[in-house]
Every structure is written in C-alpha cells, then in structure tokens.
Amino acid sequence: MLSLKLILILGVILKGLECDDSINPHEYYDMIPSFEMNFKINLRWYYEDCYFIPLNTHDIIHAIVHVISGGDNTIDFSIFDPNKQLIESKPKSPFSWYDNSDIQIPGDYKICIRNLEHHEKKVYINFVSFSKTEITEKKNEAKNLNETHSYMSERLGAINDNIHSVRRSQILQRMIHSSDQYFIEANNEYVMYYSIIQGFVIILSGVIQTYFIKKLFEGPKQIKPRA
Structure with a gap:
C-alpha cells in the first residue's frame, strides 16, 4: 500500500x-x-x-x-x-x-x-x-566541455591539414631537387663527352695544321744527275 x-x-x-x-x-x-x-x-x-x-x-x-x-x-x-x-x-x-x-x-x-x-x-x-544552481553549473560544464572538444577537434583538423600541406610541399621540393640533380648530372656527362671530343678535334686540327705548314716551308727537291 x-x-x-x-x-x-x-x-x-x-x-x-x-x-x-x-x-x-x-x-x-x-x-x-x-x-x-x-x-x-x-x-x-x-x-x-x-x-x-x-x-x-x-x-x-x-x-x-x-x-x-x-x-x-x-x-x-x-x-x-x-x-x-x-x-x-x-x-x-x-x-x-x-x-x-x-x-x-x-x-x-x-x-x-x-x-x-x-x-x-x-x-x-x-x-x-x-540545487538548480548546481544543475545549471553542471550543464554549463558539460556544454563547455563539448565546446572545448569541438574547438579542439577543429584546431586539430586545421593542424592536420597544415601538416598535409607541409608534407606535400616537402614532397614537391624533393621532386624538384631530384629533377635538378638528374639534370645537372646529365649536363655534366654531356659536358665531359663534349670536352673530350673537342679536345680530339683540337689535337687533330693542330696535327693537320702542323703538317701543312711544314710542307709549306720545305724547299724544292734537288735532282741528282745521272752518271
């Protein structure tokens, strides 16, 4: 009852x-x-x-x-x-x-x-x-925690986006650096081969010029009389 x-x-x-x-x-x-x-x-x-x-x-x-x-x-x-x-x-x-x-x-x-x-x-x-005051305070605390959580989630999301941007920039910089390095190495190889060929051409040109100059300053050959 x-x-x-x-x-x-x-x-x-x-x-x-x-x-x-x-x-x-x-x-x-x-x-x-x-x-x-x-x-x-x-x-x-x-x-x-x-x-x-x-x-x-x-x-x-x-x-x-x-x-x-x-x-x-x-x-x-x-x-x-x-x-x-x-x-x-x-x-x-x-x-x-x-x-x-x-x-x-x-x-x-x-x-x-x-x-x-x-x-x-x-x-x-x-x-x-x-106590309604305590109830209101607890609700406000819960609300503040939710707002803090939302703010932290938003900030962490922004930080995560910034980290991805930095990583993309780093990857792009590494790609550019690698491309430049390969280009420099290829140019160095080209310059080396070109220098060798140019050296051979210069040497060959010098030999030919020396030969013709020598021929130019040689006198006429004397013919010996027959006995």
Whole structure:
C-alpha cells in the first residue's frame, strides 16, 4: 500500500517537473540531492516534531510524509518559510506531500508534523532538495566541455591539414631537387663527352695544321744527275 501511494506521489512530482522548462524529467534521476532525509520515526501522542531544510533561490524541494500505523493513521502536516509564514498545511492527513520546483525565498524552511491523538504513530518521512544552481553549473560544464572538444577537434583538423600541406610541399621540393640533380648530372656527362671530343678535334686540327705548314716551308727537291 505504501509503495503504490509513493509511486503515485512521485508521478505527481515528475508531472510537475515536466512543466518546468529548465529541468528535463529524464535528467531527474541523475541529479545529486543537495539535501536528503529518509527515515521512519515513532511520533508520540500530543507531540510535534519539526525539521529544518536549508534552501537557496530557485532550489527544488519534495517532502513526503506517510502514517504507517497508529490510531486513525493521520497527522497534521505544515510547512513554514524562512519568514515563519505558513505556506502549506494538511491537517488530519494520512498522506502529505509538498513539492516546489522554484523556491523564491532563500533560507531555512521548517517542516512540522503533529500527533494530536492518544496513540503513538509510526511515520515515514522523506525530504529531498535539489540545487538548480548546481544543475545549471553542471550543464554549463558539460556544454563547455563539448565546446572545448569541438574547438579542439577543429584546431586539430586545421593542424592536420597544415601538416598535409607541409608534407606535400616537402614532397614537391624533393621532386624538384631530384629533377635538378638528374639534370645537372646529365649536363655534366654531356659536358665531359663534349670536352673530350673537342679536345680530339683540337689535337687533330693542330696535327693537320702542323703538317701543312711544314710542307709549306720545305724547299724544292734537288735532282741528282745521272752518271
């Protein structure tokens, strides 16, 4: 019976979260409570028990009180804001819950339960609060991480492109250098062969010129008389 009613209450709470644009109901279970109380007590007859929960502006609070056994299974439930103003009251109630997804007045909220019967009652209590500021900060941190990751990916992509450009330039320079080297080697070989041939031509020309000059300066041959 307790579980079914708590499920219904949690359904109401989650339904309220859906109306809050700043909170995604699917992220509700991932939130870390900034304050939580979850226990059972035996509330003596004609006795009031109060609890104080510190809340900041825009915080979220959920309070659930259920009478498990004792007498008529009802208690008085009330909540006071930091200015001691009554903001919630449920007299003679077997189940009481309160949820506020946008606290406007920061401070200590006072939650009281009263047993006005001559019977001790066993009561289940659950108080939970969440800090919207912390949730927003976590979202901003995640967003900043995503932006940083995107920026780093973009920069790494640009660096990678620059590296490819440098590699292409290096390859092109090596190709040009190799081509020039082959051209120089081919020219050197051509110059060497041309020099050898030219040397032979010069030597041959010198020999021929020497021969004809020698012939030019030779006198006529004398004819000896016959005896």
